[in-house]
Amino acid sequence: MTMVxxxxxxxxxxxxxxxxxxxxxLKVQYKHAALGFLWSLFMPLALMLVFWFIFGFLFRRSVGxxxxxxxxxxxxxxQMSIAAATTSIVDSRDIIRKVYFPREIIPFSIVxxxxxxxVIALLIIVIGVVVKRIWAGETGMITISYLSLPLLLxxxxxxxxxxxxxxxxxxxxxxxxxxxxxxxxxxxxxxSPVFYPISMVKQYSNTVFLIYMLNPVxxxxxxxxxxxxxxxxxxxxxSPSYLIGTTTAVILLIFIVGxxxxxxxxxxxxxxx
Numbered sequence: 093m094t095m096v097x098x099x100x101x102x103x104x105x106x107x108x109x110x111x112x113x114x115x116x117x118l119k120v121q122y123k124h125a126a127l128g129f130l131w132s133l134f135m136p137l138a139l140m141l142v143f144w145f146i147f148g149f150l151f152r153r154s155v156g157x158x159x160x161x162x163x164x165x166x167x168x169x170x171q172m173s174i175a176a177a178t179t180s181i182v183d184s185r186d187i188i189r190k191v192y193f194p195r196e197i198i199p200f201s202i203v204x205x206x207x208x209x210x211v212i213a214l215l216i217i218v219i220g221v222v223v224k225r226i227w228a229g230e231t232g233m234i235t236i237s238y239l240s241l242p243l244l245l246x247x248x249x250x251x252x253x254x255x256x257x258x259x260x261x262x263x264x265x266x267x268x269x270x271x272x273x274x275x276x277x278x279x280x281x282x283x284s285p286v287f288y289p290i291s292m293v294k295q296y297s298n299t300v301f302l303i304y305m306l307n308p309v310x311x312x313x314x315x316x317x318x319x320x321x322x323x324x325x326x327x328x329x330x331s332p333s334y335l336i337g338t339t340t341a342v343i344l345l346i347f348i349v350g351x352x353x354x355x356x357x358x359x360x361x362x363x364x365x
Contacts, residue, residue, distance in 0.1 A: 095348065095351055095352060095355065098194070098355065099351070101194075102194050102196065102197065102200075106193065106194060106197050109193070109197060109201075110197055110200050110201050110204055111201075111204070113197065113198070113201035113204075113205075114201045114202075114204035114205040114208070115205070116201075117201060117202060117205035118205050118208065121205070135168060136161065136164035136165050136167075136168045136213070137161075137164075139160075139164050143155065143160050143286075143287045144156075144157055144160060155287065156322060158217075158221070158320060158322045159289075159317065159322045159323050160286070160287060161217060162217070162313065162316045162317045162320055162322060162323075163284070163285065163286040163287070163313040163316070163317070164286060165210065165213040165214065165217070166210070166248055166309075166312055166313060166316055167281065167284065167286055167309065167313070168210075169206050169207065169209070169210035169213075169248065169252065170248065170251060170252045170255075170309060171277050171281070172206050173202060173203045173206045173207075173252035173253075173256055174252060174255050174256050174259060174273065174277065175270075175273065175274070175277065176202045176206070176256075177198075177199035177202045177203065177252075177253075177255075177256030177257070177259065177260050178256065178259040178260055178262075178263050178269060178270050178273050179260070179263055179270055180198045180199050180202050180256075180260055181195060181198055181199070181260045181261070181263065181264055181361060181365065182263055182264060182267075182365050184198050185365040188361060188362060188365060189362055189365075194358075195354070195358045195361055196257060196351070196354055196355070196358070198260075199253065199256045199257055199260050200253060202256065203249060203252050203253045203256060206252070207245075207249055210245070210248070211245070214241060214245065217320065218238060218241070221320055237318070237319045237321075238319060240315075240319055241319060244312060244315055244316060244319070247308075247312060247339065247340060247343050248312055250343050250344070250346075250347045251308050251309075251312070251343045251346060251347070253347060253350075254343065254346040254347030254348075254349070254350040254351065255346060255350065256350070257347075257350035257351055257353070257354040258346075258349070258350040258353060258354075259273050260354070261350075261353055261354045261357050261358075264357070264360075264361055264364050264365055265357075265364065280307075280309060283304075283307060283310070284307060284309040284310045284313060285310055285313055285314065286313065289323050289324045290304075290305075290310070290314055290323075290324055290326060290329060291324045291329065294329050301329065301330075302330075305330060305335065305338070306338065306342060308339055308342050308343050308346070311335055311338070311339035311342075312339065314326045314335065315335065315336070315339070318332070
């Protein structure tokens, strides 16, 4: 069974199970929280306020709230999905030992539950930006670029799922992987343009900049900012078609490698967890 065939089989026959597990994850996560899923929005908003204060007021840099939010919401989704997916197989050892089902359903459900929060966050951004621009009489700024959000969302989900499959498989064999993931996510955060513009990287050299933009998170953040027209106009530094093409290729490669490795090793999971 090829990877594409298996992926179609999983979603055709186990799509409902993935959805049910995703809903269960959400209910468990916010079971005793009075504000429920709103807490998933508060963390990036709190980080936004911290960065806005530090760079906007202390360092006098032009860093607006929307500039930060366009990076923090996607990053929070990716970070939370990868961190939770990493331990998902080991944490589900009881059910895995009792009954067989495609094991990738577990990390997929983790990504799906976090995707719900991310979609809500994107809708809030879109509504907020549209209302603000209509109020300011800038209706001409509301462009067709918003239609690219589903593509960006799909790429973001695929990136989180691909890395989650890799790390969850690694965690089965080496229990130290979860700690390496924590360190790796921290490094990844600072090597992505969350609180600084890509022009800061561009000023070093064109080669360094092109290598830097191979970072899929950096590319996705740049594209999200492009949709909402905040920060640097990235088309002045890199061709939009080239950026979208290379980002899609890198994310597809990550997903394919992660999924193939996961499928190859899943038969050994029961004996190792």
